Amino acid sequence: MKITLDHLTKKFPNRAKNKPDVIAVNDFTFEMPDGKLVGLLGPSGCGKSTVLNLICGLLKATEGKIFFDEDDVTNIPAEYRGVGIVFQNYALYPHLTVEKNIMFPLENFKGADKMSKEEMRARALEAAKLVQIDQLMDRKPAELSGGQQQRVAIARALVKQPRVLLMDEPLSNLDARLRLQTREEIRRIQRETKITTIFVTHDQEEAMSISDLIVVMKDGVLQQIGKPQQIYDEPCNLFVAKFLGTPPINVFHGRVEGGKLLVGQDEILSVEGVENQDVWCAIRPEAFTLAEDGPMQCALHGVEIMGRDVSVVAGHPALEGVQMRAITPSARKLDDDVENVRFRLDPEKVLLFSKADEKRIPCELK
Numbered sequence: 001m002k003i004t005l006d007h008l009t010k011k012f013p014n015r016a017k018n019k020p021d022v023i024a025v026n027d028f029t030f031e032m033p034d035g036k037l038v039g040l041l042g043p044s045g046c047g048k049s050t051v052l053n054l055i056c057g058l059l060k061a062t063e064g065k066i067f068f069d070e071d072d073v074t075n076i077p078a079e080y081r082g083v084g085i086v087f088q089n090y091a092l093y094p095h096l097t098v099e100k101n102i103m104f105p106l107e108n109f110k111g112a113d114k115m116s117k118e119e120m121r122a123r124a125l126e127a128a129k130l131v132q133i134d135q136l137m138d139r140k141p142a143e144l145s146g147g148q149q150q151r152v153a154i155a156r157a158l159v160k161q162p163r164v165l166l167m168d169e170p171l172s173n174l175d176a177r178l179r180l181q182t183r184e185e186i187r188r189i190q191r192e193t194k195i196t197t198i199f200v201t202h203d204q205e206e207a208m209s210i211s212d213l214i215v216v217m218k219d220g221v222l223q224q225i226g227k228p229q230q231i232y233d234e235p236c237n238l239f240v241a242k243f244l245g246t247p248p249i250n251v252f253h254g255r256v257e258g259g260k261l262l263v264g265q266d267e268i269l270s271v272e273g274v275e276n277q278d279v280w281c282a283i284r285p286e287a288f289t290l291a292e293d294g295p296m297q298c299a300l301h302g303v304e305i306m307g308r309d310v311s312v313v314a315g316h317p318a319l320e321g322v323q324m325r326a327i328t329p330s331a332r333k334l335d336d337d338v339e340n341v342r343f344r345l346d347p348e349k350v351l352l353f354s355k356a357d358e359k360r361i362p363c364e365l366k
Helices: 048-056 098-108 117-130 146-158 176-193 204-210 228-233 238-243
Strands: 003-012 022-032 037-041 063-068 083-086 164-168 196-201 213-218 221-226 250-257 260-263 266-272 277-283 288-290 296-305 309-315 324-329 340-345 350-354
Touching (some): 003 048, 037 048, 048 196, 083 146, 098 146, 117 146, 146 176, 176 204, 204 228, 213 238, 221 228, 221 238, 238 250, 250 324, 266 296, 266 350
Parallel strands (some): 037 196, 037 213
Antiparallel strands (some): 003 063, 250 277, 277 350, 296 309, 296 340
């Protein structure tokens, strides 16, 4: 099912007297395609969960409209929207078994939708098999691991066959290895069910790994929409460039002079289509290649061995921040006793942004 948010705005009253309302979501317009997994990404407090709560009906919009396909659901109560929700803290009933936790939403069906006990058990077993916990139906939540509890929460959301599945930071309480396994399961389940799914997270690696589309937010405002690799390669502004990528992008004070890009005193690349001006020069960690004749010289701070790759930690007079990171193959040996290292740069991994408004400057780098 397609979800359309049309100029959606949510304001909360300010607790301080004579202060303007707090705008949690500001004029948010977006169309979520049918049957896709959309990652809603941004830092804490950017309005991601508020958007989710507006879609499911737990919050009422201050302005704007919400459509499920062509149906306006803006003022329809949450229980009639056909939405399944998976919360960050699982929200399981501790005194009920896994089977009864999964069945619970079905017990609220009334009228023509009312189901018999046998039908509810069959539906619960079907949902449990989908998330691979059908052998745990007689256990209670306290007898389950964190990953198993999360699967119960997903099964409970799926059992009523929702039109939309909403997931609010569903992996944040899991350890690193379990997070990886569970996000792969979420992607598998979404592909099997083809339910339109919105996955809220502040972890860009999670969003990029499983999403068909990513929506990046900041301070309640939509920043950019696109496929994960597209947004990584072509961020529309400096905030998006900084937010996506591990290690994060390295940002330098730079300037364009006579068709050359300078970072500090280093003339690192040629640039076409940009007037002489001060710029933010953002360089992805994988753009650096160690080279004795490289145009960019940096002070070596240390070397971090990561197995397949090596992280070169360095400094530069024009760097915004204390230190930068360059990722190079571990096969390239580096003497960590030297004071300075030199790099060549991959022009496709170097991005320029305006100093005035931090928007991307389209140009050709060589």
